[in-house]
Amino acid sequence: MSEVIRTVAKPPENFESKAWKFMRYSGFLLIPLVWGHVLLQDIIVGVHQIDLDYVAMRWASIGWRIYDTALLAFAFAHGVNGIRQVGEDFIHSPRGRRILNWALIIFWVTITAIGGIALIGGVAKPS
Amino acid sequence: MSSLKTTLSGYAGYRGREGHYSFLLHRITGLGTALFLTIHIIDTSWVYFAPNAYQFAIDLYRSTLFGIGEIFLVFSVLFHGVNGLRIAFFDLIAPKFWQIKKTRSSTRWTLAVTLVLWIPAAGIMIYNILHHNFGMFGG
Numbered sequence: 001m002s003e004v005i006r007t008v009a010k011p012p013e014n015f016e017s018k019a020w021k022f023m024r025y026s027g028f029l030l031i032p033l034v035w036g037h038v039l040l041q042d043i044i045v046g047v048h049q050i051d052l053d054y055v056a057m058r059w060a061s062i063g064w065r066i067y068d069t070a071l072l073a074f075a076f077a078h079g080v081n082g083i084r085q086v087g088e089d090f091i092h093s094p095r096g097r098r099i100l101n102w103a104l105i106i107f108w109v110t111i112t113a114i115g116g117i118a119l120i121g122g123v124a125k126p127s
Numbered sequence: 128m129s130s131l132k133t134t135l136s137g138y139a140g141y142r143g144r145e146g147h148y149s150f151l152l153h154r155i156t157g158l159g160t161a162l163f164l165t166i167h168i169i170d171t172s173w174v175y176f177a178p179n180a181y182q183f184a185i186d187l188y189r190s191t192l193f194g195i196g197e198i199f200l201v202f203s204v205l206f207h208g209v210n211g212l213r214i215a216f217f218d219l220i221a222p223k224f225w226q227i228k229k230t231r232s233s234t235r236w237t238l239a240v241t242l243v244l245w246i247p248a249a250g251i252m253i254y255n256i257l258h259h260n261f262g263m264f265g266g
Binding site for chain 1: 130131134154157158160161164165168169171172173174175176178179181182185188189194197201204205208211212214215218219248251252255259
């Protein structure tokens with residue numbers, strides 16, 4: 001019996017295929033970023049040692065601010081796209097999906113901006 | 128609303144064993160982590176927008192209830208990471224592994240690696256709760 005080989009053209013890139021790749025490549029990056037963050041803040045330092053002075057000390061170093069910026073950008077984008085994928089399992093109508101996508105874009109931009117402003121502004125003096 | 132019911136009953140009723148359970152656990156841990164991440168970005172931003180509120184949030188995180196939540200959060204982050212690595216490795220590097228036998232064994236390995244990483248971390252976090260909140264170990 002001869003083997004039948006069927007070739008198919010590679011489909012062109014679209015938003016979904018880019019999002020699919022983003023989830024995997026950002027995932028590789030988030031392993032050191034998130035696990036490093038959890039190991040340092042939750043296990044080594046611990047929440048009982050964290051306060052405003054600790055954050056101020058940490059953010060005095062530009063390296064940690066860049067680390068936290070990368071964490072904010074990649075982790076939150078990965079999370080919001082994940083919510084979108086789960087949401088599209090439940091919402092099938094084109095109108096519902098449009099609403100979901102716009103709501104998530106607004107959510108994503110707002111929360112990222114809040115975190116980004118705080119990262120640039122730094123620790124304020126408590127009253 | 129019917130699509131909610133259809134999707135949820137599909138999630139619950141599908142009998143895909145290991146692959147099905149890891150799919151569900153990946154989603155639950157991912158959604159849980161995304162929920163916490165949203166709250167965490169907001170409370171961390173209070174160091175700039177409302178420093179007094181930040182101290183209040185930290186006091187809340189130090190409570191025993193949130194300490195227990197933190198232990199489950201760390202499980203979620205570890206499982207989602209190990210399982211995500213498995214999925215990305217299969218998808219991008221070895222798609223020939225996407226078959227039932229490999230899915231079953233790799234899912235079991237994923238859980239084992241997660242537990243090996245999680246148990247010592249959980250032990251340290253339980254120690255911290257007992258030390259700081261219950262005055263044990265000379266706290």
